[in-house]
Each structure stands twice: as C-alpha cells, then as structure tokens.
Amino acid sequence: MLKKLSPGLKALAALIVLVLAVTGMRLTALDREPPRIEIMALSRTVKNGGCAAVVIHLAEENPGVIRLFDSAGGVFFPAVFRTNSYYLCLFACPAAESNYSLWVIASDTEGNCVTNKIPVVFEYVDYPKGRVELKGGFGNDKLAEMGLPESGLTGTNLYAYVQSCFLAKTAADPLKLSLGPVPAIRGDFRFPVFLPLAKPVVTSGFGKTREYYFKCKKMKQSTHYGVDMIGTLHDTVLFSAAGEVVFAGYNGGWGNTAIVGHGYGLYTLYAHCSEVTVTNKQAVFPGESAGYTGATGEVEGEHLHFGVMVQGVWTDGAEWMNPEWVERQINSVLGKASAMITARTVQ
Template sequence: MKRKGQASIAALVLGLMFLIGVGGVVYMFTSDTFEREAPQIALAKEIEWNLKEPLKIQVGDTSGISFVEAALFDGEKSVVVDTKEFKEKQQVVDINVSFPKMGLNPNQKVFELTIKAIDQSKWNFFAGNTAEVKAVIKVDTKRPEVNIINNSYKITKGGVATVVFRAYDEAMKSLYIETNFGKKFYPTPFYKEGYYVSFVAWPTVIENFSASIVAVDRAGNISRFNIPYFLQDKKYRTSTIALQDRFLEGKISDLIAEVAPAQSSLSSLEKFKYVNEDMRKGNEEEILKATSNVPVEIIKDFRLKPFYPLRNGQVVASFGDHRFYEYNKQPVSESFHLGLDFASNAQAPMQTSNDGIVVFARENGIYGNNIIIAHGLGVYSLYGHCSSYMVKEGDSVKAGETIAKTGVTGLALGDHLHFGMYVQGVDVRPEEWMDEVWLKESVYSVMDASKKMIER
C-alpha cells in the first residue's frame, strides 16, 4: 500500500510538472514577452546622400528596442557611426546617421550602410530577436541646375506674373516656387524636357512680394534662384458698411436657415458674424481645394482670350475691397471682396470666354450656386450667385458657351454675377485676365520669347 501511495504521488508530481512545462511552452509562444518578430528597420535599398544632412532612419518593435548600431563600409574598412542602447521600453526609435569626421574617405562615391537592431523580447534564450538591413549609399554633393529663361517684367499687388525656367537633376525630388508668405507654386513642364513654366500670384493682403525657384534632389542638395520681378504696389478700396436690421433679419436669417440651421438660435449680429467669418472661411476653403490643382503633363503653348463673362454687364463692386461692417457705429466684422461683381438684366446668361473643365458646380454658402472652371496651368474662373446651372462637374465647356444665369443665391442682395479668377488657389485681379494687352505682355510674350531661346 505504501509503495502504491508513493507511486501515485510520483505520478501526480510528474503530471503537474508536465502541465507546468506545457503551460510554460504555451506561454513562451503566446506571450508578448517572448515574441519572435524581428525589429522592423525602415531603410531603402538605395539612398542618395550629400554627406551633409544626417540620414534619418526609424526602427520599431512591439516588445521595444534594446540596441541599435549603424555602420558605414567603404569597401575596405567599416566604421561604426552610431550606437544606442535602451533600457526603457521604446517601441519606435529614430537614429540619425552622420558621416564620420575620420576613418572613411569622403571622396568615395559609394558606401554600404548596415543597420543592426535587437529587441527586448526574451526569445532566443533571453537574447532577443535581431534584424540587420543593408543599403547602398550613393554620394551626391552636386546641387540641381536651375536657371531662368524668361519672366514677366513686373508683378502688381493682387496680380500675376509668369516665369519660364530650366531645372535639371538626375535625382530630382521636388521642384516648386517658394514665396515670402509661405505659398508654394508648382510649375508645369513646358515645351521641351527639363523646362518649366508657372504663374505666381501676389495676394492683396501681403504687403511685399518675393519668389524663388527651389529645386531639391533626393540627396538633400538644394538650389534656390530668385525671380527678379519689379514690384508694383496697388492700393485697394476700403469701405465702411452700416448694417441694417432689414438686412440682418432678412437675407442673413434666410441664409442661416437655408445653409446653417443649427445656428438659428444666434442673435442677428451673431448670425452675421457667423456668415461673414465662419461660413465665409469654409466656403473659401472649398474654393481653395477646387482651384489648387496644377497640370503635370508637358504643354507646348498656352493661350486664353480675355474674359467677358456677362454681356453688357456693369461693374458694381470691385476686387480687393476691404469691407468693415458696423452696427450703430460699433465695429462688428470685416472681410475682403475676392472678385468683381457684374450686374445686367435679371437672370442674364453668363458665358465662359475660354475652353475648360467644370471642377465645381454646387451650392457654396455665401457664393450661392457656384461654378468653377479650370483653364489649364493652374488658372481657374469662378462664377457665384447663379440662379441655375447649365453645366455639371466634369463637363468640358467651350468658349462662348452659356454655363448659368445670374441670380441672388448666397449672400447676394440684388441679381448679379460674382466673377473671380484664381491661380493655384490664390484669388487674383480679374481685370488682368480681361485685358488683352496684359495677357500679351505678361504671358504670351514671355512664353514665345522663351521658346525661341530654348531652340537656340
């Protein structure tokens, strides 16, 4: 009996040990502590590098990174350029690889970069999982070539100018025109490979203007070339408008009820501020999205006829007008008028003066029924307060085609057309695009002369 009891105890102990062993194995294969995935190293197979700016590399692992090492090899010797150890759990780490001051030949054109990483997993007998990735480093210290072929002589505040230039680099990464106010204009390939054309715009709210062509290659080399425009200042009208109760309780309340019923509980002045500031901002953001696209296909030429959107229309409000609104002689709000207002007969037909694609045809708050047409090279025409549409988004339209009729939709008191011109999302003076002399001198002559110089 005693032996049988001892045997039972032994069997029980063995069974418990077996269960513990199985449980331990299951735990090892399912627990995050013993995860078996190697660290992820974000490293391309080939990298261009100018040896100046550090290479930024990201390493990640769910269990955390414990060790990272970066080494450069020039074909003869290897130099460790960065080593980091982490005791705290960090699932993502960034390392900056800088070229060493000693140990490697800076005139070498090709290097091999090796990144080794070990995670904090207890797998592999507590040694963790290891990953090692290599990349070929191609040294490129030459800046992209940039030179201006031709440009408009001047740019007027609120207006537009043209530039044609050549830009070349085998590893070109980005190419744009940078302004002093943060806006980037993107060029379109022009006439022959390696040549580009772009319009730039000077907003009315910016006091000064400068623009530079910026070319950046994949190695991080940057070229900047200032465009030498003569700057012509222009003063725009300022207006003080007294708000009337009839307007606040009529047009403003109606627009709120139609477009923003959730704001119906606001007071009359609060409704006006909402319409003139919040609604206007949202509407202009819609216009910005619709007018920011720039063609990337090469163009051989660019021609537009002067814009005359409303036959026999009279200008009743000017572009760039800075309006200050008052109630009982107390300031309430302000805004800028971003187009020309034309009035003619009620529900007068409006035409597009040039071919284009309808990119926007829908209700847009203060602009009412709103149409926007793309004419190429980042140029767009806008038609607001339409009573009805005769086109839809995606339609191709021809010069002289009737696209809509004037109306009183949106924030329009009387039947009229709000006509605007945009260049890469920036509202610009419609008068320039209605002027045949300006089009010839500032656009066509610049492009025609550029083509002759390119052919030399």
C-alpha cells in the first residue's frame, strides 16, 4: 500500500506511527484536545537546493513529538528555541525537486495529534548542465594517493578502476552524518556568514549536473552539491562557526575532508584538502583552520569544495556565504520570534 503513496505521505504515515509509539497509543485518554500549533516566524521562500527557517509555538501542557515533513519524503527535527514550547527548525528542499510542500505534525502525551501545512513559498531553480573533458588524471598518481599499488591498466580501464577504488575508500557518507535530533537553543542566537577562504574566487557553483568524458567516452554523470573555490596555493581553510568535527580524514573521491556539525541540523564540509589539521570530535571555533586547499580525491586541479547540509539535504553553500541572504532568510526569522517570545515573557 505504501508503494502507492507519495514520499510526503509516506513520511506522514511513518511519523504518525512514531507519534503513537512514543505516546503509548493511549487513545482512550480523557484529554481529547489536540495541541495548538502557531507559526510564529517563517522564511518567505525556499528554492530547490535551498534552506529556510521556521519558529513554531506548540501550545500544549504535555507535549509529545513534534516533527516537520515534506513532499520529498524528508523529516526534520526541530530544536527547543529559547524556552520550552517554542521550536526552531531549519529545513531544506532537495535540488532535484520541481515543487515543494511542508507540514508540521505534533502530539501530546495522551496520543492526540495535529498536522498543519507550513505556508512557505517554493521558488524553482533550473540548474545548468555541462560537460567536463578529463585531461588524463585519476591514474596511478591517485592510486598512490590512496596507498594502493599501480594496477597495470591504461586508458578508460584505469579510470574505471580508480573510480572503484575511490568508492572503496569512502569512509563516511556526509548526508548520513547530518541526520538526527538537534540540541536545544537557549538564549538569543544568530547564524554566521560562512567564508571558507579569506579571499575566495568561486569557480563552480551548486546544482550543476555534469557529464564526465575521458577520451571521448562518457565515464559518469553527477550533480555538484557544493561550491568550488580557489585562493592562494595551499590556502588556509577557515571555520566560520563553532562546532564539532564529525569526520576528519581521507574520504575517497572527496579526498582529505573535514565535516563539522554546528548544531541545529547545520553541517559544513571541506573537501579535496592537501591536509586536514583537525581530528574527530574536536571542538572548533570561528577563525580556526580546518586545513589547506589541495587536489586530493576525484579532482584534477587544486581547489576547495565547500558543502552545506541541513538534516540530510545538500543546500547551496553560496547562500550561506551571502550576508544579505543569511540575514533575510535565517536571522530575521529568529529575531522576529525572539522579540515575540520576549514580549510574552514580560507580560
């Protein structure tokens, strides 16, 4: 039966099962009043490949579960914002979506549930497509980079073999690392603007689907879920926000990589480094170094691949590098909700 449902309805069905399980399925409870949901502040729009924020007030003395789910099948975990009964959630629309809807489902401990649609406006972006002519890299030099012996292969056979080695050397799936519950936010908070290099020059943007050819043969096709940039040779890669390293090391086609969780479901990735100078579970702070730009992994020239993930979805890192976007799309939502919460507390 579930096979006939859309991804969004599948997510709703799964969440209802979760809600009933958490609340103990106490359907005979005397309290039959469902929780009341108030959308306090919301980003006006979200694009495919974009991120937005919402602050929700759950008017319920005995709250149970609150989750957001979307038409793409995604499930997002809100975090308590400032004080109990108020929740902040970052959510993101996958780049491949051509339309988008979002809902919130909430329950109380008596098993009463309510679902409301969140009125965010979807803006579709038609990302470009392109062709990349490989110059002959991804050969024995990449095998040596991975600590492997020369294969004796040549041409497209060597390229295909190196690709399989990259896959075998992939130690972590970045999207899986960005899933799961997020911590509470106490007090006022503002998200930073990310600037991974001191003076970055962007060479390739987010969302482009690229076909890779080697000696006139198509080798693969992939979508670019990050922002490529260059600076000086072996430029210092910088953190712009505090967080904790969730992965540091060699990661197949990503090369030397650092992935940092900043809380609230937001993660950043720094790939193809010549060297990573942080370790797993290390606390990091703004202005500290993640490592140095390089050409490790599945690349032919030195650059930094900067990726941003929100609870299992790749989002456009160029937005997070734009001060106007961060203020309008994210921080103004938090500011509006904070002012409303403060006014209610004073009363």
